[in-house]
Amino acid sequence: MRDTYLPYGKQMLDDADIEAVVNVLKGDYLTTGPMIKQFEERMAKYVGAQYAVAFTNGTAALHGACFAAGIGEDDEVITSPITFAASANCVLYQGGIVVFADIDQQTYNIDPTEIEKKITSKTKAIIPVHFTGQPVQLDAIHRLAKEHNLVVIEDAAHALGATYQGEKIGALSDMTMFSFHPVKHITTGEGGIITTNSKEYYEKLMQFRSHGITRNSNLLTENHGPWYYDMQFLGYNYRMTDIQAALGCSQLDKLGSFVKRRKEIVAAYNEAFSDLLEVQTPYQHIDTDSSWHLYILKLNLDTLSVSRKEVFEELHKMNIGVNVHYIPVHTLSYYQELGYKRGSLPKSEQMYEEIISLPLFPLMQEQDIQDVIDTVKYVIKKVKK
């Protein structure tokens, strides 16, 4: 057994990252300075989008996207229940109604045929989540969006570096959100961004993240002089600092090697577990190249004498920090109080009972990978029927 606890995810920082941050601390601008613009330009270029707007975190970025998309009171927005609460909460911030559509049992991603069933005359947008880093079926989703005049906001918190039909995630829909929380592909401590090809969305996002205030003379209806600004709608202070943006730029230099390392770990897991009858390794759709934020092992519960909880606890006892992604959002207390019903999304609810996420992060050493493999095999052998 390992003598130290292995978490499921962790950042990887080097001296260049630390130097980048220190340089900002020694400079003139801690916020609203040149590093923000540089980070935005580099992120936009990386994903192939025209614009990017950085935010304090991914959740704030999603809030901004919902605002820019014009989501308001009683507008319906469709998303997946197998996601972090933020993908749905951003709709509620705007007074909208969250409508959950069930998942595809192979990819665990939102299923376009389930989306179609949930579209009504009040539907305004779809927020598909590239769960684990594997892109959703964007072709089918874009077809529905076009037919019903819907905005598509991709939640790509897991999918920086992923591709769909050979094209990078980040410039394929109206807006795309990435998160820079420490467990994600690159980190800024806390941070998020929206990438888009629309100038209109870009301008709204810029104004939204800074109180709804603008100094842009083209947008002002009066102008008292060089000091003048106007607040034209209720925005927030959702600005990222230059300290964070400098870290983001430095981390972006390493994204390619981070994704490569994640893929190596995934290949080792797939090889180790593919002939284990008690578990199912992740399915990869032919149209997608995942950037592997998460590695999910599905337990074939009818071959085991215990539930997922016991497997989870056994692994934790042996210092393997497995996790569960996610508790279906509609079953959380707040959503239950809003009236969402258990049993309404059976595929998501069933999947939730069967899954564990294995440790997966670039800093993992060969011995860490081997420890995960050996411990999972040991525990499965112990609890199989």
Ligand SMILES: *Cc1c(COP(=O)(O)O)cnc(C)c1O
């Ligand atoms: C991390 C995450 C978010 C929110 O990002 P934060 O930066 O933590 O606010 C949203 N959606 C998904 C799927 C995430 O994993």
